[in-house]
Amino acid sequence: MADILDFVSERGEASIPELSDHFGASAATLRRDLGLLADQGLLVRTHGGATMSGGPSEVPVALRDTRFADAKARIARAAAALIPRERHAVSFSGGTTTACVARELAWHNDLTVVTNSLTIATLLARFPRLKVVMTGGILRPQSLELVGILAEGTFNAVKHVGTAILGADGISAEDGVTTHDETEARTNHAMVSKADRTVVVADGSKVGRAAFASMADIAEVDILVTDDSADAEELGRLRALGVQVIVA
Secondary structure, eight states, X not given: OHHHHHHHHXXXXXXXXXXXXXXXXXHXXXXXXXXXXXXXXXXXXXXXXXXXXXXXXXXXXXXXXXXXXXXXXXXXXXXXXXXXXXXXXXXXXXXXXXHHHHHHTTTOSSEEEEESBHHHHHHHTTOTTSEEXXXXXXXXXXXXXXXXXXXXXXXXXXXXXXXXXXXXXXXXXXXXXXXXXXXXXXXHHHHHHTEEEEEEEOOGGGBTOOOSEEEEOGGGOOEEXXXXXXXXXXXXXXXXXXXXXXXX
């Protein structure tokens, strides 16, 4: 369904025949999927198709989990390799790619994790050797992150974090690291501000794009880990600004 949402979002509207031609799916299947997306407020059903209710919609984390799975797995392995094997503190923002990185670090013997992501905290709770610090805050259902003043306060109370692992809805030389929600952006910037280094993990579809709210300027990003589908010219611009780019 995430691909259907992308298709409608890029065009502003789409008819059932257009969707059927593009995806090779039956009209009945498409009507069901459009209905489910409409129930979540991600688009508006029309007679014979669907339209967007406003600007580009954020894909909920439950739908994002199935997208670009191979690329995210490669990115996660490359990002996890950057974490020292000795005692270290890592902070994680929410997102499917950051969750993949967290899963790769489950082997670590002396890792403290600070996160506002319910997904990551639940994932790592099964590994007793890891110390997990969870922020407070208001639950944002689209991303399953805790955001707002309480979450920011937790990140600000942490004196030292070695590495921040930051997911993104967009990263570009011009606009920095961005996401769809301004409250989430402020919370994640509080996380970045306490880290010795910031590693952005983003599949190639996010490179060169900008979302609504800024999480970090490019000057605050030390490393970008992405995949080989990323725009080569944009990666060159990021390197020119001092970002170490790792293509997984």
